[in-house]
Amino acid sequence: MEVKVIRSPNRKKTIQARMVGETLEVHLPLGMNPEEERKAIEEMKQKIEKRRLKRKINEDDYLGKRFDEFNKKYFQGKLRINSIKFVTNQEKQRGSCTPGNGTIRISHKLLGMPEWVLDYLIMHEMTHLVHPDHSKAFWEKVGEYKYTERARGFLIAKEMEKNDSDSNGSEV
Secondary structure, eight states: OEEEEEEETTOSSOOEEEEETTEEEEEEETTOOHHHHHHHHHHHHHHHHHHHHHHHHTTTOHHHHHHHHHHHHHHTTOOOOSEEEEESOOSSOSEEEETTTTEEEEEGGGTTSOHHHHHHHHHHHHHTTTOSSOOHHHHHHHTTSTTHHHHHHHHHHTTSSOOOSSGGGOOO
16 A cells, blocks of 8 residues: 655644545654654554455455344344444454344454354354353354354364363353
């Protein structure tokens, strides 16, 4: 990405960035320390890249389509959500569900995983709409997805899920 730096004597502390075509314009205070300037430019680049990635990864609505399929197959079409999308701000969790407002978020870090691993995460989070805990009933429902154990083993091997001897205590 091309970067154009615009230094302003009127700017005291604020830093601003925006895309103009394919160029990132970064507005900085005049006289900023070169190291701080470099860091600020890098932060702005990362923010813009994250925003672009977030937009791109949700374009094909893969998650929405899989939600609809799984809802029919495992939940008799009874589940309702406001949104299911990939997010770029989950560093430790691979997925999350807020049953109260019907939102499911899946980490973008799962994009390179096999489809059956991603599908397990979708099933896991969908099940939280019915069982907001990790109870025995929750794990029984998640276990209806035929690749649950395989996907959990895969995530454990990648150090992305806890390896509990009791499968009722896992966090995703």
